[in-house]
Amino acid sequence: MRDRPRRYAAPERWAASPGGALGRRAGPPLPEAPGSRRAGTAADAGPRPAAGTARRLPGYVAGYLFVAPAILYLVLTAVYPVATVVAMGLQDVTAGRWHFVGAAHYAAVLRDPIFWNAVWNTSIFTAASVVLQLAVGLGFALLLHETWFHRGVRNTMRGALILPWVFSTAAAALMWSLLYDPYGLFNYLAVGVLHWPQPIAWLGDARLALGAIIVVNTWKSYPFYMVALLGALQNILPELYDAAKVDGAGPWQRFVAVTLPQLRTVLVAISTVDLITTFGHVDLVNMLTQGGPGRATETVAFYVYRTALLDGNLTRGAATSTIMLVLLVLGTQAYLRALARRGEPSW
Amino acid sequence: MVTASSRGRARALGHHVWLVGLTSVAAAVILVPVAWMVSASVRPIREVLTYPPVLVPKTVSGEYMARILHDPTYQRFFANSIVLSLGALVLSLTLGALAGYGFSRFRLPGGQAMLLGILSVLMLPRVTLIVPYFRLAHVVGLYDTLPGLIVANTAFLLPIATWLIKGYLDSIPQELDEAAMVDGCTRVQSLRKVVAPLAVPGLVGVAAFIFIGAWNEYLLAVVLTETPRSQTLTVGLASFFGQYVRDWNGIMALSTLASVPLVAIFVFLQRWVVQGMSAGAVK
Structure with a gap:
């Protein structure tokens, strides 16, 4: 395991560096002062310790040259397409010609009950996936964090438990459809062992299909939580547990009073990332059920895919993409605000 | 006692x-x-597929795998997946390493804002970009081509590469490159002789991470390709779901073979991949 990132204290000489004498260098460095590029001589951009981050070498003009290709690439392949998606949603295509139709597509999507059904399905899919992945990931992280008599055995177990993350979603979908088959393992357990009257259509029953997809998604994605939480557990100072023990706290109390609060930051961060990823997830639905049976597993992400590519309505799809992005931003903010502790600014 | x-x-x-x-x-x-x-x-x-499943194999045969390996369509899928993954790897790693170095070693006015911008691209759901990608790919003539897939995949892999590499470089003491430059190295020399060798383990982890991501990518591939000329393994695997008569043996053989490179990468590079996963999560 790697150590935590080391912090380096600033040597004395920096206090007297030419950059330190400039007033604007004392404050937060973020706002780009007008003409700062012109003032970017070597002396001005002299190294200075940034609070909590690594120190910088002089000459930021050269720095821009290093980051420019990546920034330019992302502007062309991500920022520009996002801008066009908003614009495309305001247009329509008739006989191969694009013309402006205003908010018609946006209104149509928002009036579509199938869209709101998809929002509902997405909420269940996302909430259940996040909670299950967190529970499974945390459980395994705690097991792996225990004192193991042999490091190699522990690392092998860790590797085995990460393995689902390595497989492609396509491979995962195939593995699970083999298990969900009428003659597959699960139906053997249901019919052969538990004497259920007939094989269960795990993916074909409107009441079960979304749950069946959530199970596959959880299986595929919990390792992300497990690995991140294992790293966070290893960063908790043992003194905290010793202090709790001295105060007479049992294992459960130590978990609630020490472990969980110490994991809080990481939990908030990874569950937010996971929330966003799960919200936009389309692969499993597309492969396993195509939104069916009926519309029982149609999520917003699949609604976009179906409208734009299966139904061929690109502009309606673009409008839905934009609405989806807005929902995502609002949902993420609401989530973070709900988790923000009182008196703390929400992220 | x-x-x-x-x-x-x-x-x-x-x-x-x-x-x-x-x-x-x-x-x-x-x-x-x-x-x-x-x-x-x-x-x-x-x-x-029977009640109860036969746990101890009665017959074991390599014929299903052999059939897949000799089928020119599947060979094409494999070749395409390799080209796509390596292409996306080279592009993301090159641009990401340059940017990661820039963000780690320079105090850039607006750098924090750029990093946050990259983070939001990282969070962008792919599905919201399939419409413009589909159209742009047709406009620029990259629809149903491997270069098109490489370009699109890199858009989603470059942000994570940049963040991971920046994080890794931040953990390499800057005194080292400073000392080299005080001793008369130019910046490029200090980068080549001091920083790059120390960054190799980190870059290996990021490379494995990107390779796995590109190899497993499905949505962009299914949107931006339509013939086996440019389709990848994941599209080949998923096409199975559209079949009425399911050749389970063939598809499971393909699925197993498609997973072998990743499991191999993971087994050999577990430590670095795990580092990348947890760093990507926390940062």
């Missing part, structure tokens, strides 16, 4: 047995789908 310590040892042993037992059972349950896939790739499907 003796009884107390032996009781303590017995309790520690009990703890270990319990721990190994519980984790082994959990790992076995987690790996059932993988076991079933591998099993169905080497034995007749009627032994797998």
